[in-house]
Amino acid sequence: MEDTHGLDELNQRVLQTGRCSSCGACVDKCPYLTVFHGKTVMLDRCTLDKGRCFTYCPQTYFDQEAAAGAIFGQPADPGPIGRVMAVKGSRAGDPGIASRGQGGGTVTALLITALQSGLIDAAVVTSQAPGESFSRGMVATAIPDIMSCCGSKYAGSHSLSALKVALERGYEKIGVVGVPCQVRAVRKMALYDLRNEGLKERISLVVGLFCNWAFSAREFHAFLAARFDLTAVTRFHIPPPPARVLEVETSDRVSTIPLDELRPVFQAACSECSDMTSEFADVSVGMYEGKAGWNTLITRTNTGRDLVERALSARNLLLEDFPEANLKHLEEASAAKKARTQGETLSGKV
């Protein structure tokens, strides 16, 4: 493995330069890095010349070929949306789930299937409890836990910190839901496993989310706090283009904020990320443009295909063919993100 360092370098190259994407891969593993009000905070210098913080960080070196070999058994796919087995339109079979989840509730349906069928015994998901200012990672082992985490958070959440909790609790088949940077982090963990925690075997499923960018949690929080009673906010939604707004749902109404106003609170790290569709996940899920109540589902690995089949046969998931025009548009959008960033982070320039 090339270019492996410790906290000093992580601090210099990622934290101090605003390249941290708040994935949570580095925090709470040691006394030196923690999360506070949506930011990764360094409390002390560590001085080890090789640490999990730097090694697992999705913003440092990522060996795509090693990851592709380990996940797909094949070289990385240079196409705009990565390695694909199938792309489908999808929604949860249970209308209750479909209406609560983002889009069609596909992620919720897949996780429930994975837990019910024993593919995983715990899921690392992102939760935002009522009244909490910042979303965070959580270990879900039962359907109500999963249901409580429905819906996009749109802000960096450090949710991978909960993977450490799941490992400590001894779960052997852990599913992780994450945005592309988190998927990268999880794959790096399995590849390098610096403390021999059996990560390759114990991380059994990776569900990736589509992501163009996320809000910087602390700044987003301050932005909202200046405009809303945060305890009354129930849901966020960014409708597909061309709307270009954030919808903030409170108990009595839905307010819209133009995304251009929110640009100052975007995570700087996201402008360097070239992966829109979580190319290294087992399955990737995102919005289905022009079809409310549905998701786009990309199956990438045998694990992913197996999960989708189980979800179908359990009637947890409905699939339909994904129109060629939509696929073309998805590829164009993904290619555009790559073009904007020139693939910087994926090839490990940090």
Next chain:
Amino acid sequence: MTMSLISLDSPGREVLLMGNEAIARGALEAGISVAAAYPGNPSSEIIGALADVANEMGIYVEWSVNEKVALEVAAAAAVSGLNAVVAMKQNGLNVASDFLLNLNLTGIRGGLVLVVCDDPAGISSTNEQDSRIFARLADLPLFEPSSFHEAKDIVRFAFEVSRKINNVCIVRSVTRISHARGNVALGPLPTTRPVPHFDTSKQLSSLPAIVSHPVAHERLKQAADLIESSPFNCYEGPETPELLVITCGSGWFFAREARDILGLGSQLGILKIGTTWPMPENLIRERLAKTQRVLILEEVDPVLENNVKEIFADFNASLPQISFYGKKSGTVPDSGELSPGLVLGIFSRLTGVALPSPEDGYRASASAALGEFSPMRSLAFCPGCPHRASFWAIKKALALDGRDGVLFGDIGCYGLGFLPTGFRQPKTLHAMGSGTGMASGFGMLSRFGATQPSLTVCGDSTFFHAAIPALVNAVHHRSDFLMIILDNSATAMTGFQPHPGSPRDAMGSEAPPVVIEEVCASLGVEPIVADPFDLNDAAATVYEQLQRPGTKILILRQECALVRGRKESRRERIRIDHEKCIGEECGCNRLCTRVFRCPGLKWNCSVSKAEIDEAICVGCGVCAQICPAGAFVKEGA
């Protein structure tokens, strides 16, 4: 408590006394009624020793709130016809100097000796300063003892001079006189003391200064006549030495030792000056007339050197051509302490007599022997010191806050926070109370666009000493800063003297404690109180306070570990579970011994695990809160 030697009424008996105890005994022999001080090393034992015998000797002793007040308290006795002594370290004289430079112009009606103990090299000080300059500035006589016995006698003599000239006399000691021990022959103790009476028929005022200043000069001239023949100035050596060494204070010890080691008795003369301001002009002139090479040997600034050269200039028509060696010539270092080795080298270079070669292997065997007794350890807070926990909490709060907050430091044990033991959190270190003043000033700068939060730490004793005016100023000007009072309920750095917040005074009597919370509240700031040993709560509290506007006060209260240790046994027995300790691995990297650094924690290199030093651990349990592996096990005391 062991029986004090300084109150022994056995004239002629020789006893072993610390220099500061000898000074205290000198004050007793001079018949003092009042002694006051604010503690500060190396001066603290003077008033400490007097406090121990206060009731027995029937004198009044107090630990004053600061040095200026101590001098004022002593001066009140001295203007009422009593003898009073006041003691302080060099920094303290700066605090007292405003009053001193007015008192010198009014004079006194009894006897008042101000003992200032300088700390060459700043071993227990933030600064190095030569307080002798103050004697000249204030036109007051200055005495410098060169031995322990002389420390006693020179104080007694200073009182005689003080009473005769009706003005303050200054005695300057240094660490190696104050803190070393030697034989002292006791003199008689007085049997009666005058009844204090302030003569209200005459005012004591320096106004107009144009009149009072010349009076002070006149008093100094009277002193010059008294000191010229004093036994504290003496010459030892050949009548016409090849090299005349003029020295004072601890320099005399080192000069004699070096002379004897090099066998220079026939060529080198030593002129010891005990009355260094005003100078014994005739004696100096007489010795200068009999040599052509003069070395001036003194610690810190060239005070003696300049004064000798001044006399040489005044009388140069009648004196030979003389080469002077000292600080100006670079022969003697212009800062730090003298030592026998240093003086040996200087004598050897100036006389051409070679240094004796040490016995083979002496250096190696000496350092090996020393190594047995002194473990390698940096200057650090004691095991279980609450300040370590406080700085840990502050460090965490500042990191979480993320606005690059500035912590202004202050004077006390917690001044060590400047070092790794306090995680280098304080960014400034100046004088007593200056942290509060500077933090309040920095807290005014947001109007120019400053975004860094302003904080200060202040000890409980420092709070009373000098922080209150700065706090008043801050409240009045709506300064935006957080004052963290590190209340360990002791003047710990100097030896646990009581302060106005204590329930007892210097003489052991019950005293009404002044409550810090009430003082703050009376200024309109309700302080928050937290326990630094609850690390997470303390850090969260510091963080929360930082988010609030205006002047905030947080008291982090936990008794000094040494004070507590004297009263009770270890709180908890701590053990380290080696199975859980992950040592240098990713996930810890020795947080406890590399970053937290309590001396009660050891790193066992052979097994790469942390261990508890059972001999010094006080069982505060704070380390158990920081271990990421939960390897610290509390077992109950």
